[in-house]
Amino acid sequence: MEAFTAHTGRAVPLRRSNVDTDQIIPAVWLKQVSRTGFDKGLFSAWREDPGFVLNKPEYQGASVLVAGPDFGTGSSREHAVWALQQYGFRVVIAPRFGDIFRNNATKMGLLPVVLPAETVEALQSRAESDPQAEITVDLDRREVRAGDLTAPFEIDDYTRWRLLEGLDDIGLTLRHADDVTAFESARPGWLPTTV
Amino acid sequence: MGRTLAEKVYDAHVVRRAEGEPDLLYIDLHLVHEVTSPQAFDGLRLNDRPVRRPDLTIATEDHNVPTTDLLKPIADPVSRTQVETLRKNCAEFGIRLHPMGDAGQGIVHVIGPQLGLTQPGMTVVCGDSHTSTHGAFGALAHGIGTSEVEHVLATQTLPQVKPKMMAVTVEGALPAGVTAKDLILAIIAEIGTGGGQGHIIEYRGEAVRSLSMEGRMTVCNMSIEAGARAGMIAPDETTFEYLKGRPHAPQGADWDAAVEYWTSLRTDDDAVFDREVVIDATTLTPFVTWGTNPGQGLPLGDSVPDPAAYADPDERQAAERALEYMGLTAGTPLRDIAVDTVFVGSCTNGRIEDLRAVAGVLAGRRVADGVRMLVVPGSMAVKEQAEAEGLHEVIAASGAEWREAGCSMCLAMNPDKLTPGERSASTSNRNFEGRQGPGGRTHLVSPAVAAATAVRGRLAAPADLPADL
Secondary structure (H helix, E strand, O other): OOOOEEOOOOOOOOOOOOOEEHHHHHHHHOOOOOOOHHHHOOOOHHOOOOOOOHHHHOOOOEEEEEEEOOOOOOHHHHHHHHHHHHOOOOEEEOEEEOHHHHHHHHHHHEEEOOOOOOHHHHHHHHHHOOOOEEEEEEOOOOOEEEEOEEEEOOOOHHHHHHHHHHOOHHHHHOOOHHHHHHHHOOOOOOOOOOO | OOOOOOHHHOOOOOOOOOOHHHEEEOOEEEEEEEOOOHHHHHHHHOOOOOOOOHHHHHEOOOOOOOOOOOOEEEEEEEHHHHHHHHHHHHHHHHHHOOOOOOOEOHHHHHHHHHHOOOOOOEEEEEEOHHHHHHHHOOEEEEEHHHHHHHHHHHEEEEEEEOOOOEEEEEEEOOOOOOOOOHHHHHHEEEEEEEOOEOOOOEEEEEHHOOOOHHHHHHHEEEHHOOOOOEOOOOOHHHHHHHOOOOOOOOHHHHHHHHHHHOOOOOOOOOOOOHHHHHHHEHHHOOOEEEOOOOOOOEEOOEOOHHHHHHOHHHHHHHHHHHHHHHHOOOOEEEEEEEEEEEEEEEEOOHHHHHHHHHHHHHOOOOOOOOOOEEOOOOOOHHHHHHHOOOOHHHHHOOOOOOOOOOOOHHOOOOOOOOOOOOEEEOOOOOOOOOOOOOEEEEEEEEEEEEEEEHHHHHOOOEEEEEOOO
């Protein structure tokens, strides 16, 4: 996983709530067996509309998505995270996220930032009035800075540390393989196996 | 202080607990399908890691499989490659697979319970958000992404932070003609698509206790649609009765030991929930969705809502957008909405009891002219049982299509899909834009409402149909 310390980039306002992962990447794109090429599928149904915000020239190259509440609800497809990253996003800001999406994002180094609805609204308005304005998302200091606005956000210490260091969860868990073996030896014998 | 059912199961699976770190939780059963696993297996190969417990892992082909012509290769080359990739991965890593055409094949959340692999008190994960289904047995079951699929394959564990606890208590009995699907749609409309976020929901109360295992699975299945990763119901005699004699259920003295443990899996009287919601079952009626998220639902007797009536600006905007996408006008009675397609199936409502309900309504009746109705069993075993009961004959005689098992039109990764502008009544779980095919419009309904809608051509409950056949 790529480490994340702080990121500065331009923002795209996505004024929609309940942006489910079927919208972020429709199911037809999930048939790929590789981890690449999902950028083309990002919001592919909505991008057919020339007026959709991601199609506007002024938002090309933006790297912070500022969305409405309940972003990433629905399907567990991690492809939604891959699509956002491969399109160029490093951060998604929203008042609330779907649990699985948020979890998937932190595994991949896409930073999900929860901010109050009023702050999200302010950031969206700012990106609309000045699409060139930059925004800084500082994981180290746990704050978002945009012009005069400084907004602290919460993230648990462990996830923050993992993201700052760019650490792979599996490698961390495998350090505790002995604990897993000990646990396994104490499991009840009647638990099922698939064989 | 007492503990909740979910806390008991969670605590029993903590492999390692350390200050400032997530708990490491042991996973008893890992279900795998073709869509969310290929990149996870690639990751194992890249790092030269084996699957730690292939004997606690099982795979099936479900999302991509066609529901006709099973003996021919899959026509879509991309779908075919994905299914073939799963076969290669299962062979390489020694994982049991139920491929297309196999008698054990089916939707991943249908086959686990059917085989008796899903048992009370277990931890179950799958790269699929509807893994919450298995909570119907008192298992702690949730969906995971591909990174976590790889993590479980490699370590049989997951780092977890204990979620918050939420109780949904359904008091009183469901009126006749009101089903588990109506109940869960009403619950989601009440608490909202984000209402369960960060929580495990335990469903309690008389109406929940009275549900069959199939009904409990329908309820727990859609927990994710209320934002909760997991839903649970305490195991009881109904659970034990369902499990007894299934291929992977304990036998003899093991059965007795298991039942003794399972009986302890209930929320203590002095346990505390972070949030509690009470639903009065006696006031419920058949429930349908009108919008593009599962929280946008109403009783069938209501009308399409007026977005202006929503005080919350996000909800108002979402309703405006939903009506535009759905091609609906505020004030239209829901019973006036005509459909082109009726889909019965999915991990929500593709079980034997669902098919019996559908056949019960269709018996002696015809699907309306111009309506296409697909009935897709959740597994090949469900199909076999339905055929043994003669349900397929009733369904086919009505003009509906009787298909092979798979996820099918729930998410339209196989050839079963809506065309732009087409409208369906569907027993599946998501009415998102384009979910059943680009531009398709979905109304989520119960199996009984699906069947009645097929006969009437407009959203309807069985009670709306003429009694004289």
